[in-house]
Amino acid sequence: MNLPVLEVTDLTFRRGRPILKGISWRVEAGEHWCILGPNGCGKTSLINLITGYDSATGGSLRIGESVFGDDDWREVRRRVGLVTNTLTTYLESGEPVIDVISSGREAKLNLIEEPPAAVRREAARLLKQVGCEYLKEAVWGPLSQGEKQKVLICRALMAKFQVLILDEPCAGLDPVARENYLRWMESLAVQPDSPSLVMVTHHVEEILPSITHCLLLKDGQVHAAGTKEEVLNSRNLSEIYGAPLKLGRRKGRYWLHLA
Numbered sequence: 414m415n416l417p418v419l420e421v422t423d424l425t426f427r428r429g430r431p432i433l434k435g436i437s438w439r440v441e442a443g444e445h446w447c448i449l450g451p452n453g454c455g456k457t458s459l460i461n462l463i464t465g466y467d468s469a470t471g472g473s474l475r476i477g478e479s480v481f482g483d484d485d486w487r488e489v490r491r492r493v494g495l496v497t498n499t500l501t502t503y504l505e506s507g508e509p510v511i512d513v514i515s516s517g518r519e520a521k522l523n524l525i526e527e528p529p530a531a532v533r534r535e536a537a538r539l540l541k542q543v544g545c546e547y548l549k550e551a552v553w554g555p556l557s558q559g560e561k562q563k564v565l566i567c568r569a570l571m572a573k574f575q576v577l578i579l580d581e582p583c584a585g586l587d588p589v590a591r592e593n594y595l596r597w598m599e600s601l602a603v604q605p606d607s608p609s610l611v612m613v614t615h616h617v618e619e620i621l622p623s624i625t626h627c628l629l630l631k632d633g634q635v636h637a638a639g640t641k642e643e644v645l646n647s648r649n650l651s652e653i654y655g656a657p658l659k660l661g662r663r664k665g666r667y668w669l670h671l672a
C-alpha cells in the first residue's frame with residue numbers, strides 16, 4: 414500500500430476557542446497543492462501544526478511513515494520544509510548567501526562553523542540552478558525580496574524534504590519578479606525528484622499549471638478539497654470569501670474578480 418506523503422485526520426486546534434475544527438486532508442506523492450481561504454480561516458495554524466511549531470488539540474497527523482505522537486517530532490520536521498518570510502527576520506544580515514543555503518542541510522540558522530566543501534558545492538549548484546550564480550559571494554542582508562525567496566527555497570532543497578510548504582512565496586515581489594519567480598517554481602515542480610509543494614496564497618493568478626490540487630478553507634474547516642478542476646470554481650470561491658466572485662481561466666492560469 415502506498416502511504417500518503419502527508420495526511421491529517423480530524424485535526425483540531427483550540428486557543429481559547431476552536432480555530433481548526435476537524436481538518437482531514439491527504440497529499441499523495443506527485444501532487445502539488447494550493448491552500449486558499451480568507452484572512453483568519455486557519456491556514457497558518459494548519460501549517461504550524463504540520464511543521465511541528467504548534468501542537469494539535471485533537472486528531473492525527475502523518476508525514477510519510479511518521480505519525481505525530483508516535484515518533485520523534487524533530488525527525489518528522491526533517492521531512493517537511495517551510496519557506497516563510499518569517500525566516501528572514503532570524504537570519505543575520507552579514508551571513509554569506511552560500512552559508513544561508515548550506516545551513517538548510519541540518520536545518521540550522523546562522524552557522525558558526527564553515528560548512529563542509531561538498532555542502533558548499535551543492536549550495537552553489539542550487540544557486541546556479543535558480544539563475545542566481547552572481548550571488549555566490551554575496552551576503553544575505555542587501556538581497557532583494559525575490560532573491561531572498563529564491564535563496565530560501567535553495568536552502569529548503571538542501572534538506573531533501575518530502576513536502577515543501579511555501580507560505581505566500583510571492584509576497585513583496587513586483588509583477589515581473591513574481592512572474593519570473595513563478596516560472597522558476599513551475600520548472601522546479603515538474604522535476605521528477607521535486608518534493609510535493611504546498612503553496613499558501615491569497616491570489617489565484619499564482620496557481621501554476623503544475624499545481625494539481627486545491628484545499629479551500631473556511632472558518633477552520635475544509636470547504637472543499639480535490640483537483641483544481643473539481644474545486645476551483647466561482648461558486649466555491651464565492652462561498653469561502655463570502656462575496657459574489659467570478660473565476661476566469663486562460664492558458665492554464667486563473668484570475669478572479671467581483672461579479
Ligand SMILES: Nc1ncnc2c1ncn2[C@@H]1O[C@H](COP(=O)(O)OP(=O)(O)OP(=O)(O)O)[C@@H](O)[C@H]1O
Nearest residue numbers: 428429432450451452453454455456457458459615
Ligand atoms: N496562538 C494563538 N492564540 C490565539 N488565537 C490564535 C492563535 N493562533 C491563531 N489564532 C487565531 O486563529 C485564527 C486563524 O488564524 P490563522 O493565522 O491561522 O489564519 P490565516 O488563515 O493564516 O489568516 P491570514 O490569511 O490573515 O494570514 C485567527 O482568528 C487568529 O487570531
